[in-house]
Amino acid sequence: MENPPVVGIIGGSGLYKLDNLHIERTVNPITPWGPPSSPISIASLDTPKGPIKLAFLARHGPHHNIPPSAVPARANIAALKHLGVKAIVGFSAVGSLREEIRPGDIIIPDQIIDRTKGIRPSTYFDSTMVGHAMFGEPFDVSLREFIVPLVKEAINSFPDHINPADEPRLHDKKTVVVMEGPQFSTRAESNMYRQWGGDIINMSAVPEAKLAREAELAYALVCTSTDYDAWRTDAAPVTVEEVLKTLKTNAALSKHITASILAAVHEAVESKQVATQCEGGMKHSLMTPHSEVSAEELWRLKYILPAYFEDATDPALKRRAVSKARSIRDSDEVQGTHGIPEEVERGRSRV
Numbered sequence: 001m002e003n004p005p006v007v008g009i010i011g012g013s014g015l016y017k018l019d020n021l022h023i024e025r026t027v028n029p030i031t032p033w034g035p036p037s038s039p040i041s042i043a044s045l046d047t048p049k050g051p052i053k054l055a056f057l058a059r060h061g062p063h064h065n066i067p068p069s070a071v072p073a074r075a076n077i078a079a080l081k082h083l084g085v086k087a088i089v090g091f092s093a094v095g096s097l098r099e100e101i102r103p104g105d106i107i108i109p110d111q112i113i114d115r116t117k118g119i120r121p122s123t124y125f126d127s128t129m130v131g132h133a134m135f136g137e138p139f140d141v142s143l144r145e146f147i148v149p150l151v152k153e154a155i156n157s158f159p160d161h162i163n164p165a166d167e168p169r170l171h172d173k174k175t176v177v178v179m180e181g182p183q184f185s186t187r188a189e190s191n192m193y194r195q196w197g198g199d200i201i202n203m204s205a206v207p208e209a210k211l212a213r214e215a216e217l218a219y220a221l222v223c224t225s226t227d228y229d230a231w232r233t234d235a236a237p238v239t240v241e242e243v244l245k246t247l248k249t250n251a252a253l254s255k256h257i258t259a260s261i262l263a264a265v266h267e268a269v270e271s272k273q274v275a276t277q278c279e280g281g282m283k284h285s286l287m288t289p290h291s292e293v294s295a296e297e298l299w300r301l302k303y304i305l306p307a308y309f310e311d312a313t314d315p316a317l318k319r320r321a322v323s324k325a326r327s328i329r330d331s332d333e334v335q336g337t338h339g340i341p342e343e344v345e346r347g348r349s350r351v
């Protein structure tokens with residue numbers, strides 16, 4: 001794609017479209033891991049340094065019909081990478097495990113405790129190519145540190161706080177517990193997560209963060225606290241009704257944050273001020289010689305890591321893999337929303 005989107009945004013619960021930006025077009029890529037959660041909107045923004053683009057997808061689909069355990073995270077990350085994205089900022093609604101993180105507050109976590117149950121595909125290296133990504137810092141440090149002051153500024157400049165005297169606080173360097181769901185936690189679990197050092201809880205940072213790392217994309221998460229989960233003995237445990245109440249007022253803030261930080265993040269990524277560590281990050285993580293890996297798998301991996309899989313060029317294999325991806329798409333319940341525009345068909349023939 002000419003002038004590709006460098007920044008990708010993944011919208012979470014409550015954030016299904018960026019209607020505050022100009023949407024130039026929508027693409028429906030089919031990746032070797034099937035279609036992403038939603039069509040991807042390419043938004044454009046005029047900046048003093050010229051127009052820039054951004055790619056947006058809705059994690060749970062445009063109508064919130066994909067539960068957390070079924071989010072096609074591999075396809076989401078692969079599609080963004082293939083479009084030219086280098087850095088992803090995800091948005092997520094989270095429960096608070098700390099008194100000081102109040103509903104409505106914004107949190108940018110730096111650590112993860114993975115409590116998913118192994119039922120989500122969480123790696124691109126699950127077949128004959130063995131790869132081990134570093135994950136000690138699960139979020140891209142430079143991207144995270146870069147966006148903290150920008151998000152703070154965006155919160156300060158948001159005109160529609162319900163109570164201006166009580167505007168959301170920003171909490172940095174927190175630990176997010178990622179649970180499987182879809183049921184919320186018991187009080188005992190909620191208390192245990194607090195003892196473990198968890199500060200917030202959601203159902204989506206894993207495997208998104210792991211896959212972004214494997215695809216050599218910088219990834220950071222901007223979380224909105226919607227509830228106090230289940231640990232407070234003087235309050236009823238969290239309900240969806242409670243979450244939705246905060247999300248309604250919060251979607252506008254998330255959109256404002258996106259629009260406010262976009263130009264600076266784009267420029268910082270382009271000028272290699274941030275998100276430089278991820279590129280090349282998998283170079284020493286791949287264990288298996290290509291001679292031992294199936295041609296189809298090499299082709300799949302080339303989609304996300306072209307630099308390491310230049311040898312995967314067999315067009316017949318490409319056709320087979322595309323038709324396999326199509327059959328994943330065709331068996332998908334949301335197939336009606338995934339027409340393939342001509343330009344994407346053309347783009348795919350460049351794979």
Ligand SMILES: CSC[C@H]1O[C@H](OP(=O)(O)O)[C@H](O)[C@@H]1O
Binds near residue numbers: 014
């Ligand atoms: C609607 S409450 C639980 C749901 O909300 C969060 O979604 P997201 O991270 O996509 O904003 C949480 O992770 C759960 O999936």
Ligand SMILES: Nc1ncnc2[nH]cnc12
Binds near residue numbers: 094096185226228
């Ligand atoms: N309490 C909670 N637990 C898990 N995910 C959530 N998303 C929003 N609130 C949550």
